[in-house]
Amino acid sequence: MNNRIKIVLVIITFAGGWILGSNNNTAPVITSSMGGASYAGGYQADQQQAEGAVALRTEQGQVHVVNDGDSIQAAVEAAQPGDTIQVMPGTYSETVYIDKDDIHLLGVIQGGARATMDGLSKLNDAILYSGNNIVIENFRITKYKGNGIMGQAGNNFEIRNNVIVDTGIYGIFPQLGTNGLVEHNVVSGIEDAAIYIGMSDNIHVAYNEVFDSVAGIEIENSRHAVVENNNAHNNTGGILAFVTPGLPIKTTYDVIIRNNFVLDNNTPNFGAPGSIVSGIPAGTGILVMAADDVIIEGNIISGNKTAGIIVNDHSFATTITMDVESDPNSDRTMILDNVMLNNGYDTIAEVKAVALTELHTGLVDIVHVGPSEGSCIINRHRYRTVGIGDYADCDFTNTDSIDNYLVAGGAERRVIHPSERGEIAYLGVCTGCHSYTGRLIGPSVEVIQAMYAGNPEGLVAYINAPVKVRDNFPPMPAQNYLDAETQMAVAEYMLALEK
């Protein structure tokens, strides 16, 4: 913030504090959060609220059992969508990647012994997945350099009951996915965020214990997330809702942070230089930065030395990039009833400076820096606050109407009509070598039609495993990466083509 703005701010907030201060003798209005209006905004699904993120299977596929000494990846490669992989207790040092749909990867816990993935401080990530409908449960993961569990664009995922200890950058990091549940995990000793929801939608993070990490739980550039019933303790920062500028998905909004323990997050910051979290002051309970429509409700926030709740904008963070497409302000922060004890007992100079403008000294439960359009709070008199003079009184007291933001029935899939499917595959792939009339690289469609008239099955068989037919033509590459439906659609499309 440049100096001139700072001075103006000091004057304005000083005046505001003086006016408010003069009204301080009246008894506060106590708003009961038992009953009363519930939050009416947020994600509006037409359907009923979902039970989980991955639909229950109506029929079970094969079960693949992996014993100590075997390769988990070999089982993943052998598995078909619908299958379950059970990994017996033992130690597995490998990177497992799941590039197919509907795989349940389950560790087996016997007498407390878990299937342990050990990266030996030299492997990159433990589990990567890109498929949809993936379940990962019951592993112990340690000593990887990158992430424990990382999703790249898989939709409908459940990551639960894993113990992730001392593992690289992120413990659990689903990215670019829709509809996911992260619950009952114990994650510690992580250099960035123990649980990091990055650029994702419709996420539920519940009943996790996250500690001894730089960030406990981070919701970044994501929408429609509920973070509830977690225990975030002894991190540098407990629970964060962020917009990081410079990422291709620009917003975070509609986040409910409720009923969590956010305790003693005073661990010195050990984030990598240049990382976004390296700028988080030790002693941060909950941090909202440039995220909109964040509701903070029912948490026990205690012993965080910088502040219990910090709400700020991008100008507060000097180490992050400039992005004209991302809105720097935290709009519509909504603070409902929380239990806040002993926060801000050893706060940072920046917070002290803002506090001073309101003649506030001592503990700080809540501090808001920067514009706060549309923000509100109930029972503000309970807390030691700085910078929330323009917060209105919320016209609701709870979020009881919202169980979760998961998508009943799973993330939407693209529906492609068979005729459209054939055209897409023909134009998208085949036209590189085949034109309707005349030779391009392979024979013309007319020639193919003459050979396979009325026989799309024959054409499907050929494109799956082509054999060289003509001496002066190059061999055709197999098109077996197309699924059966697409193969039949493209065969029928080609045989019906008229020009």
Place this chain on the structure above:
Amino acid sequence: MMIGPSRQSDRKAKVLFGLWAVLLISPYAWASGFSLNDQCPPSFALDSNNQCQLRNLYQFYNSLQDQGLGGLKTALPNHRDGFSPQQIDLGRLLFFDPVLSGNKDLSCANCHNPALGFSDGMARSVGASGQVHSRSAPTLWNSAFLKSLLWDARANNLEQQALGPLFSEIEMGNNPEQLLANLNQVEAYPGLFAQAFPSSEDALVIANITTALAAFQSSLISLNSPYDRYAHGDSKALNPDQLEGLNVFRSFVARCSQCHTPPLFTNQQVAVIGTPEPEGMARDIGAQATFGAERLRGGFKVPTLRNIALTAPYMHSGRFATLREATEFYTKGRGHAVPEGEELLLHWHISEPNLTATELDRLVDFMGALSDESFMPKIPEQVPSGLLH
């Protein structure tokens, strides 16, 4: 049976009218032996409005917030299409025609050579009069998917981009008046423009030149690499080295995919990574100039890695001769090549991943699996000006 014959005669009349119309509006084109293709290039469907619509296998999928970013089975970003076959074909002729430059010596294809991945194999490109540019020529493959163009992201669409090189003193060195005069002097062009832009009264104008160039560039589609076959479902499409490379690429140690995000292999953002400039060249401030933001000093648009193996040398000023060297840059330490006294706000993913030599090799192997030239356009044997040599 009345319907059949009447339809047939209708069609005949249309054909006759069409021929007559072509002869009438483009006598030069007809006489000079140049006419424009009335079919779309491969990968495009011709719709009833005579517009070419892109089709590709990624249209089977969705993406988060429709942004075209994700993993294997993820839709691509929004793209430009809807140009007519004639506009695309006129763009192709213009693209290869040196008459576009001030001294009639340099065509678009000199710096965006199809044989070199639509780049030029040089660290920094050379303009019509031999001036060395400060930046490297980027590939044009898949530029239909880009929201902003040029290294410093200062053009918002292909048409706007085309104006840059045409009228830059150090690139093609032309100006609007001379460009129009020169094109009008070529026998075929007025007729070809009339054919491609039938509703324009005066078809040979700057806006139509850039539209045609945009039309051609947006037809350069490369989405059928071995990687793509893997993504769509053939687990054997990548060899073991390439597969190992993919896992390094998307790991959170190397973090390549955090910015070179599939399926386009760019997240289209500006990143400050601090590559060294060539000896003796001052720091290129890049996107700082575009956005007037000091925090973006030395920032450039993340380039796509599709067909990257074809476009050495690498980085905005071509400092790295090979893909291996360019890859190694990322593991030599955050800011290792930033000179003392230079203040750059480096991207957070520029870290110290300590990749092994084998991992670097595998990354290079994987990037080699992103090559596909199956939709290579036809290179004209001669262009309307006759200047192709």
